[in-house]
Amino acid sequence: MKITITKIAEIVGVSKATVSRAINGSGYVSPQTKEKVLQVVKEYDYVPDSKAINLSKRKTATIGLVLPSTSGPFYGEVMRGVEVVLTPERYFILLMTFNVMEDPEKVRKRYISLVREKRVDGIIIFDPEADEETAKKVAKLNFPCVYIGKNFNNINVDTVSVDNFSGSYMMMDHLIKVHKYKRIAFLNGPEDSFDSIERFRGYRYALEEYGIGFDPKLVRFGDFTRKSGREICREFLESHVDVIFAANDEMALGVIEEMQKHNLVAGREMAVVGFDDAMWSQFIQPPLTTVHQPMYSIGKLAARMILERINTSDSHKEVMKTLLHTKLIVRNSCGCK
């Protein structure tokens, strides 16, 4: 036998409205009535049904969080950041990832439904492969939403991402100023990856800045996997470069592994650096010099932006495009001791 607010009201001998007010501390209730109500509530162990509250209040107190996967190097940090700001505000997190369905487009449809069905009050989307088409659809929903990792410049949607350009530049700065490297190879990521493009831009910019000629022969496209790191490493082995700057840690790891196979050690015969500061990057031999991405901060910021959107009724505040700084992590693979 289910116990509802109606029942409590009957037992106490007041109206549902009063019970509601007593429980929520909203509106006036005489201390005596309030006490009586609260006592019966406790006695019957009554807890309001959130489904009814949600419908009545037209909100769900939950935020959707879409991630590329759960097991990746830093998605956990994003989650943590999101949680840290959302939990104290009494929001719940609805998780959705790409690591389940074959077709990413299905996931995109699914996260769009999430908001169209009003199952969440806002949504944080980390979808590195999202196309502008999708982003436009999302923007059109006119709903609290922030994209992580893509700053769709010409689309009217909030974003928070990392300054890949300056991160890459900082790394180059270290390689050139501290190590005096000249022949710096760049192991790029996929051509259409926004991150890759920015990191490559940082590479080129630094080259120019320091008056080192850009040599297209020193650039190769990989696909962010360890395997492509290995393969491309082989190609570079003969061309006598000072350092391979891989656009992510996975590929850097591949390079290091390939070198080991040839009895070469990274940081001695040739330096190797990465980007991401993956969890394991400090554990490999030699520990990897890389660029740390502030995933935790990203999560926190994204969550704050969502709350901001939810709480400001002015449905047309200007779009927020935020950029966070990276941090250079110097370990040993660059040649430092």
Added chain:
Amino acid sequence: MKITITKIAEIVGVSKATVSRAINGSGYVSPQTKEKVLQVVKEYDYVPDSKAINLSKRKTATIGLVLPSTSGPFYGEVMRGVEVVLTPERYFILLMTFNVMEDPEKVRKRYISLVREKRVDGIIIFDPEADEETAKKVAKLNFPCVYIGKNFNNINVDTVSVDNFSGSYMMMDHLIKVHKYKRIAFLNGPEDSFDSIERFRGYRYALEEYGIGFDPKLVRFGDFTRKSGREICREFLESHVDVIFAANDEMALGVIEEMQKHNLVAGREMAVVGFDDAMWSQFIQPPLTTVHQPMYSIGKLAARMILERINTSDSHKEVMKTLLHTKLIVRNSCGCK
């Protein structure tokens, strides 16, 4: 101006009931009416509000998932397993972790509220530190729920966990049979950890089985951290043991690091093995021999059990206590090449 089922009904010129039936494919609707309805639905881009559906159907189509943290070594795998079975069944996942609040008891209250408020249809709880008190409370709710990693034997709640005992035994079997080690130190976890207890039990059992005397001096309690691995390693350095079997990978890593400091390499001067198969355990030097826990399978199984509970109305099926097998991962730190 919000578009609801009532509006659609008006436009088409039928009742809400019919619209509902047409959309959901429930009950009879003439093909003509159905088509008309669906067309207007499309035209106005109507999507039913899930909050209303939830209330009306008295369910939420979401499952709570409680995890110790998001960034840990294998929680991502649990999530993935859970998602893989829940997503095709059209369930959503509400995530809650311990990595946010100072006080774990608060989180426990929070996840209990989750079900009391009926915000979810079922809940999967991975809470290694949960006491019996909490488990009893949860059991009393009489609600689809499964605990991961604790098999509260005398409590009426579904559980799925890993067979730590046999995992530990397998490791011992390898150390003794393959490597002929005799002086096997055990670096235990916290005394009150259920996992530790079982792993220690496997250790002792194997010793007995192989007629190796149990030497209490070869057992130390750590706290599952890298730091305690380092500290305890020092104590063992003089006592000339063949191998240190750490109750988890973190501590094994600590041991290896401490050895390095003394210019000792794990697997040569002294073997070191762990338990967990943490993400990075294959990357460290030497790669760690350890016991793999099937976290992905655990996630899948837990999710299946929840669905089972939800779908069988017989509210009193017998309690399910499942145990999954671990797998020995032989790498090099045990002395294997």
Added chain:
DNA sequence: CTGAAAGCGCTTACAG
């Protein structure tokens, strides 16, 4: 095959 009506379990103006 379709509609009127009750119901899901709350909240919240409004009136007193």
Added chain:
DNA sequence: CTGAAAGCGCTTACAG
């Protein structure tokens, strides 16, 4: 300070 009533936006017997 409190209650009656409308409303949130659906679903689902029930009757026809």
